[in-house]
Amino acid sequence: MSVEVAKGRVQTLTQDEELHLKQVWAYLFQHWGVQVNSASVFASETAGSGQSGSSGGNKNAEEKPAKKSGKLFGRFRKSSSNSSAAKSSRESNGAVPASSQRSTEPSEGARSHGTVHEALKNLKPDEISENFWDMLRSDYPDNLILRFLRARKWDTDKALGMIAHTLEWRLKEGHPDSIIRGGEQAAYQNNETGYIKNLELSKATQRGFDLHGRPIVLVRPRLHHSSDQTEEEMKKYCLLIIEQARMFLKEPVDSATILFDLTGFSMSNMDYTPVQYLISCFEAHYPECLGHLFIHKAPWIFPPIWNIIKNWLDPVVASKIVFTKNASDLAKYVPMKYIPSYLGGEDEYDFDSFKRPDESADVKLKDTKTRDSILEKRKSIIQQFIDSTKNWIESQNDEESKKWLETKISISKELSENYRELDPYIRSRSVYDINGTLKV
Incomplete structure (x- = not known):
């Protein structure tokens, strides 16, 4: 079945939507210690405003302490290559329960180049970076972030606050990756x-x-x-x-x-x-x-x-x-x-037929050598994505930005394929893997 790419995805971004995506990545990189010249994405008085209403600091940041958590991937805090020489309703769907929210005064110049965003200040860079890459399945990194931007009506600050809260929740409370x-x-x-x-x-x-x-x-x-x-x-x-x-x-x-x-x-x-x-x-x-x-x-x-x-x-x-x-x-x-x-339909599947998956289907979980080899390859692909994203953020014109965005999409496809290769070495086989309905 051929599915059309919807609006607001990395493949169909408008210029304004692309700017907001660059802003989110710039803030994440600043928090993670990835060196990037993001001055241009915050240079205009209207950057982050207009339809989004974004302004200095995040007024919806979530304040919860992060905690150490063992992760499969290494830390991606500094780029290994040089950047290019040129470079809800409740606010929208995605509202956070009131018990999880706090209000903060925007710090002066919080949107300036090099400043860690208010939403991220109480979170540990290493574990948040690791958890972001852990959260990916076969989805593209940009499209994962764009979910939050669309949910917050392209308000950079509110989307970043929501991302920070979700990453912290996945680490400390929900543990969905372990589940x-x-x-x-x-x-x-x-x-x-x-x-x-x-x-x-x-x-x-x-x-x-x-x-x-x-x-x-x-x-x-x-x-x-x-x-x-x-x-x-x-x-x-x-x-x-x-x-x-x-x-x-x-x-x-x-x-x-x-x-x-x-x-x-x-x-x-x-x-x-x-x-x-x-x-x-x-x-x-x-x-x-x-x-x-x-x-x-x-x-x-x-x-x-x-x-x-x-x-x-x-x-x-x-x-x-x-x-x-x-x-x-x-x-x-x-x-x-x-x-x-x-x-009244045509599907004859027996919905009462659940059987515990045979543990023998998890033999690849014991093959740590192959797993580690695929993970090393994954680290390399992630680093390529980070480097390309830096160049994209630092781009000085539309043509250069388009070139790096296309590179990012290509690397995202490679990252998706890498996850499909990695999956049986990190995830226990489910009933859907056994009966053949799930093809990662």
């Missing part, structure tokens, strides 16, 4: 009974693609009871599902579709805690990742529940919710071959 790498096997190895029950019930299943090529996650709330798991186990399961959905994304597709099948749903299944957690995750840490959210066959008891939930939603997220009643409604968005047969 996806451990996969289903980790639940069994750690004897997390509630987590295991969620897996074996297949409350959420990655299956098929919508008409825009987005992977579909089928969720069956009728299988859920709050007493089946602890809150921590519920959070781990939610993050596993989100991160597994990310594994199915292939450029230029950068969002997933969720189908909440409310067939057989009753009040005994209602649990607001996971709903609030999912909303918080999508809005604060996975911006622009939701294509559509279908609420299918909502029973007569659902409207009062919906009246509560919709008040928690960012308007942009709420606009992506579609209520459907039958297969014909779904077929406007999803090919019949990917609509489950029990819902």
Whole structure:
């Protein structure tokens, strides 16, 4: 299926959007200790303002201490080559829960060349740099950052505050990289009974693609009871599902579709805690990742529940919710071959067929020699990307900037291919790897 590249991606940037992307990279490099002459991207009085309203300092920076965390990749703090001689709604989707926010006075000249951005000041450069590269799957680094810029309506400061908060959350609180790498096997190895029950019930299943090529996650709330798991186990399961959905994304597709099948749903299944957690995750840490959210066959008891939930939603997220009643409604968005047969479609997949992946499928996890070799190659590719990004930031004219942007896109493709090679050496095989539906 041929998918058109949407607006606001690295392949389709306007000149103004490109400037904001340069600003974010300049701030990240300043924090990481990568030497870059970024004066030109902050030179104009209108740089970072206009539609974005960006100004000195970040008023939405997140203040949380970072902590040390073992990472697969080395530190990328200084470039190994010389740069070119020329060189929401709640603000938008991606809002951060109020309990996680703080307000700061903008530091004088915070947008000046060489100044560490307010949003990053309380975070440790080495671990934040490492975590950024860890967060990538097969997505391009620029398109990952652009999710946050789009979510914050191209406000550089607010996007950077959101990025900083997400990187800190991934390191200290959510640990989604550890969850996806451990996969289903980790639940069994750690004897997390509630987590295991969620897996074996297949409350959420990655299956098929919508008409825009987005992977579909089928969720069956009728299988859920709050007493089946602890809150921590519920959070781990939610993050596993989100991160597994990310594994199915292939450029230029950068969002997933969720189908909440409310067939057989009753009040005994209602649990607001996971709903609030999912909303918080999508809005604060996975911006622009939701294509559509279908609420299918909502029973007569659902409207009062919906009246509560919709008040928690960012308007942009709420606009992506579609209520459907039958297969014909779904077929406007999803090919019949990917609509489950029990819902009137053509997919005969048994959604109750979960089996624990065989540990023998993880033999490559023990091959540390090959893993380290691929990681060394990855470090080299990342350094090439950093060097090209420096040259792009320092470009003195549109022609030079375009040349370096094209170079960055080419290197991003190479980085994606490197991740596909690396994946089986760092991530336990999931049920989707075993049944062949996931092709990283």
